[in-house]
Amino acid sequence: QKEVEQDPGPLSVPEGAIVSLNCTYSNSAFQYFMWYRQYSRKGPELLMYTYSSGNKEDGRFTAQVDKSSKYISLFIRDSQPSDSATYLCAMSEGAAGGFKTIFGAGTRLFVKA
Amino acid sequence: NAGVTQTPKFRVLKTGQSMTLLCAQDMNHEYMYWYRQDPGMGLRLIHYSVGEGTTAKGEVPDGYNVSRLKKQNFLLGLESAAPSQTSVYFCASLTAGYGYTFGSGTRLTVV
Numbered sequence: 001q002k003e004v005e006q007d008p009g010p011l012s013v014p015e016g017a018i019v020s021l022n023c024t025y026s027n028s029a030f031q032y033f034m035w036y037r038q039y040s041r042k043g044p045e046l047l048m049y050t051y052s053s054g055n056k057e058d059g060r061f062t063a064q065v066d067k068s069s070k071y072i073s074l075f076i077r078d079s080q081p082s083d084s085a086t087y088l089c090a091m092s093e094g095a096a097g098g099f100k101t102i103f104g105a106g107t108r109l110f111v112k113a
Numbered sequence: 114n115a116g117v118t119q120t121p122k123f124r125v126l127k128t129g130q131s132m133t134l135l136c137a138q139d140m141n142h143e144y145m146y147w148y149r150q151d152p153g154m155g156l157r158l159i160h161y162s163v164g165e166g167t168t169a170k171g172e173v174p175d176g177y178n179v180s181r182l183k184k185q186n187f188l189l190g191l192e193s194a195a196p197s198q199t200s201v202y203f204c205a206s207l208t209a210g211y212g213y214t215f216g217s218g219t220r221l222t223v224v
Contacts, residue, residue, distance in 0.1 A: 036213075043205075044203070046213065088156070103155040105154060
């Protein structure tokens with residue numbers, strides 16, 4: 001069993017839809033949770049960075065962490081064609097650089113105009 | 114502010130050849146990393162460094178070597194390239210609490 005599971009998609013939605021992207025994990029020691037967006041042939045870029053359980057909102061993006069269920073989500077409101085990308089979840093036991101970060105394999109999202 | 118710069122962007126190698134991938138960051142980050150990305154497998158850590166002059170093995174270090182002689186540079190070497198090393202390679206740097214900053218990647222094909 002992988003430490004982090006992420007549905008690969010692809011997920012296709014119409015413009016303006018609410019998108020829900022999810023990851024499950026098995027290591028209860030994970031405390032820091034991240035979402036990265038990766039456009040085709042580009043490097044991943046950090047979208048959201050959260051600590052422990054709860055919600056964090058940034059514009060149209062909301063990250064949600066449920067440590068009791070070992071489940072994290074990224075919601076995108078009013079989705080735009082420019083949101084078409086691969087979304088990677090990532091998680092780590094600590095914030096400092098010596099802690100191992102595990103990445104999901106990514107979910108490909110297509111937003112149709 | 115360039116962030117993380119990787120060179121080259123593309124390379125084709127023959128089996129058995131060697132090469133060095135270069136990574137430079139201008140953010141004064143202590144931590145630097147080399148990942149490879151393969152379809153369906155996500156990002157896998159090859160080697161990392163927690164400061165100038167230090168290196169450590171990641172999840173998939175075999176066939177690779179690294180050096181961090183200067184804080185801003187992190188080099189990844191392939192000693193004798195194999196087709197299994199065909200991948201996209203990403204360098205990243207990190208400051209605690211703020212997540213990774215990735216470079217734009219090097220697409221390597223070994224034939």
